[in-house]
Amino acid sequence: MSFEEAESYLNGLGIDAMKSMKPALHRIQALCEALNHPELSIPAIHVTGTNGKTSTARIATSLLAATGLSVGTFTSPHLQKVTERISLSGVPIEDEVFGEMFAHLKPYITLVEARLGENLSYFEVMTALFYLWAAEAPVDALVVEVGLGGRWDATNVVQAPVAVITNIGLDHTELLGRDRPTIAGEKAGIIKPGAMVVTGERSPDALEVIEREAEAFEASLIRLDPDLQILENKVAFGGRYLTLKTSPGLFEGVFLPLHGAHQGMNAALALEAVGAFIPAHDLAEEVVVQGFAEVTVPGRLETVKQASASSAPVILDVAHNPEGVSAMVTSLIEAFAFEKIFFVVGILADKDHVGILTELARVPSEIVLAEPVSARARSKEELAAVAQEIGLEAQVASSVPAAVVSAMQSAGPGDLVCVTGSHYVVGEARTHLAGGG
Numbered sequence: 001m002s003f004e005e006a007e008s009y010l011n012g013l014g015i016d017a018m019k020s021m022k023p024a025l026h027r028i029q030a031l032c033e034a035l036n037h038p039e040l041s042i043p044a045i046h047v048t049g050t051n052g053k054t055s056t057a058r059i060a061t062s063l064l065a066a067t068g069l070s071v072g073t074f075t076s077p078h079l080q081k082v083t084e085r086i087s088l089s090g091v092p093i094e095d096e097v098f099g100e101m102f103a104h105l106k107p108y109i110t111l112v113e114a115r116l117g118e119n120l121s122y123f124e125v126m127t128a129l130f131y132l133w134a135a136e137a138p139v140d141a142l143v144v145e146v147g148l149g150g151r152w153d154a155t156n157v158v159q160a161p162v163a164v165i166t167n168i169g170l171d172h173t174e175l176l177g178r179d180r181p182t183i184a185g186e187k188a189g190i191i192k193p194g195a196m197v198v199t200g201e202r203s204p205d206a207l208e209v210i211e212r213e214a215e216a217f218e219a220s221l222i223r224l225d226p227d228l229q230i231l232e233n234k235v236a237f238g239g240r241y242l243t244l245k246t247s248p249g250l251f252e253g254v255f256l257p258l259h260g261a262h263q264g265m266n267a268a269l270a271l272e273a274v275g276a277f278i279p280a281h282d283l284a285e286e287v288v289v290q291g292f293a294e295v296t297v298p299g300r301l302e303t304v305k306q307a308s309a310s311s312a313p314v315i316l317d318v319a320h321n322p323e324g325v326s327a328m329v330t331s332l333i334e335a336f337a338f339e340k341i342f343f344v345v346g347i348l349a350d351k352d353h354v355g356i357l358t359e360l361a362r363v364p365s366e367i368v369l370a371e372p373v374s375a376r377a378r379s380k381e382e383l384a385a386v387a388q389e390i391g392l393e394a395q396v397a398s399s400v401p402a403a404v405v406s407a408m409q410s411a412g413p414g415d416l417v418c419v420t421g422s423h424y425v426v427g428e429a430r431t432h433l434a435g436g437g
Contacts, residue, residue, distance in 0.1 A: 049166025151189020322355030
């Protein structure tokens with residue numbers, strides 16, 4: 001089967017269809033059973049949380065790879081191409097491999113759907129594809145990012161000895177719950193018996209839920225302060241300098257090539273998780289230095305190089321809830337000098353668009369609004385009306401690429417262009433800026 005045929009089949013399932021399905025694990029369990037349980041064949045680090053999941057997963061991947069292990073990583077959603085979701089030590093798998101693995105998986109999909117009388121979702125199929133690929137590659141370790149929530153997420157068939165809960169925020173509230181403790185309960189659902197749990201959550205009400213779940217499964221819990229400490233987290237050229245006190249040891253002045261103070265926490269959680277996953281002696285200082293230095297996380301305060309040095313810098317960030325956008329804006333203020341920011345913004349209908357736009361109003365800015373190619377996109381006219389109420393100067397564009405062009409033309413040498421609000425928006429912008437549209 002070609003990559004194009006596999007991609008066409010997946011697209012036919014509908015990438016967002018799972019959100020209308022009743023939360024359940026029986027479909028993915030049946031598929032994994034038919035495949036002889038590839039998800040149980042390799043030890044894993046399982047990562048959930050409201051924000052920072054992908055960054056934490058990619059940092060953990062880079063650290064594991066620096067020890068010499070081959071690492072299979074599953075992240076979502078993708079920005080430009082579905083192969084981004086499955087990577088070998090940080091590199092997306094090739095189209096040919098994707099097609100071959102999908103051809104292997106397809107008969108089992110047909111078999112399980114016939115047995116259950118139900119269709120599998122896009123995400124369930126992708127999750128099974130990842131576990132099957134990882135088992136057949138094979139790889140030494142898995143880093144698995146939860147798609148949504150935790151307890152009922154398709155990835156949760158993995159029996160991971162290490163679980164990471166980055167933080168708890170109010171996102172996907174229609175599916176996960178309306179308050180932090182309820183959402184914390186859903187995310188803590190990835191904790192397995194006897195596991196090591198690492199969390200950066202600080203709020204007492206959410207932390208209490210995580211502690212209770214860990215205790216119920218006799219799992220050890222490592223918390224950010226007092227167990228895990230970030231002693232230094234300061235701006236460096238092209239990223240951060242970090243000093244971290246972790247179970248594997250004290251690591252001083254280590255460079256991380258990612259912008260934003262929040263990445264310091266993600267790095268600390270990833271380092272602690274990897275330390276729990278492998279023998280501590282494998283995390284010598286030179287390994288941590290190399291692992292951090294080689295991290296890349298597309299679409300997270302990512303700077304896109306422009307042909308002209310006089311052009312305003314273009315920053316891509318997938319922040320899509322008020323807490324994420326708040327962290328992004330704070331990071332822009334800290335890491336970049338600017339007179340004004342020209343934001344290119346598109347937001348999905350299930351997101352807190354008022355909260356997102358309110359956060360953008362914290363800095364001198366103009367906004368160019370566009371609708372990404374998604375059935376769930378909120379209309380740019382509705383966003384423009386809210387922006388006007390908030391006092392933001394806003395205009396609308398016919399598409400994300402058109403919005404990027406407009407912002408870049410309007411921005412002066414002392415300004416910034418920042419594309420944000422949705423993975424879809426950043427993905428379309430990234431393709432356009434690379435010359436693909």
